[in-house]
Amino acid sequence: xxxxxxxxxxxxxxxxxxxxxxxxxxxxxxRTGRLWLTDRDITPKGFDLAAAxxxxxxxxxxxxxxxxxxxxxxxxxxxxAGQYAVDLGCGTGGLLPLLEKRFSRVMAVDAHAIxxxxxxxxxxxxxxxxxxxxxxxxxSGIFSLVMAMDVIEHVDPDA
Numbered sequence: 001x002x003x004x005x006x007x008x009x010x011x012x013x014x015x016x017x018x019x020x021x022x023x024x025x026x027x028x029x030x031r032t033g034r035l036w037l038t039d040r041d042i043t044p045k046g047f048d049l050a051a052a053x054x055x056x057x058x059x060x061x062x063x064x065x066x067x068x069x070x071x072x073x074x075x076x077x078x079x080x081a082g083q084y085a086v087d088l089g090c091g092t093g094g095l096l097p098l099l100e101k102r103f104s105r106v107m108a109v110d111a112h113a114i115x116x117x118x119x120x121x122x123x124x125x126x127x128x129x130x131x132x133x134x135x136x137x138x139x140s141g142i143f144s145l146v147m148a149m150d151v152i153e154h155v156d157p158d159a
Contacts (some may be wrong), residue, residue, distance in 0.1 A: 002137030011138060029130065035120045036129045042111050055115065055153050065096065071096050071149065082144025087126075088133045089151035093119025096126045103144065109133055 004013045006022035019095040033136040058064050059072045062068045073103040075098055090108035092115050099106045110116050116128045129136075133148070133156060 003142070005137035007101065007135040007137060012032065019040060021091075033120060034125070034127050035116055036127065037113050037116070038130050042130065042132045042135075053114070059092060059094055067149075068094060068098065071095060075099070075102055084143045085145040085147065086138065086143050088121060088136075088146065088148040090126075090128070091115050091121050091150075093124055093128070095147070095149065096122065096124040097146070099145070100126065107143075109136060109138075 001092050002018060005011060006013055006014075006027050008027050009022055009024045011024055012023065013022055013027075015021075019028055020036070021028040022071055026036070027040070029036045029154050052103060061076065080121055082103055085103040085106070086091075086107040086109065086111050090096065090110045091112075093108055096106055096108055096119065107126070108116075108119060108126045109129045110119075111130065111132045113130055116130055119126075122152055133151065
């Protein structure tokens, strides 16, 4: 699956093995395993590194557990099983196993490499992409489900 556009130039990225690269501005992302990281700092304004670090410790918090259970029920009731799903602002990837139960391929996007690295340690098969979801240009027309949970409060209002 490809079809990504450069977040700076909005032209199609070249894909060669383990790299997506923009021939115009030089922007690139490289893959290690299932983790794709950019070659530039893309930390968004609305969610700082301290918040990202705190998020890592919340996976066992009662609210997060109950939220996960609710989302699982909603996915069961509302989302028809499909081929592709994407989780925007995936954080540590806590919801990826729920998506993988219903979709043949799952993609996860987050701006914070530290959170994606933790997600990569989980037993998921999802492809993990570092990108600012306000500037990311996802492949068009391939997703049966696009999910962005607990994201809007972190989006820069000027983005």
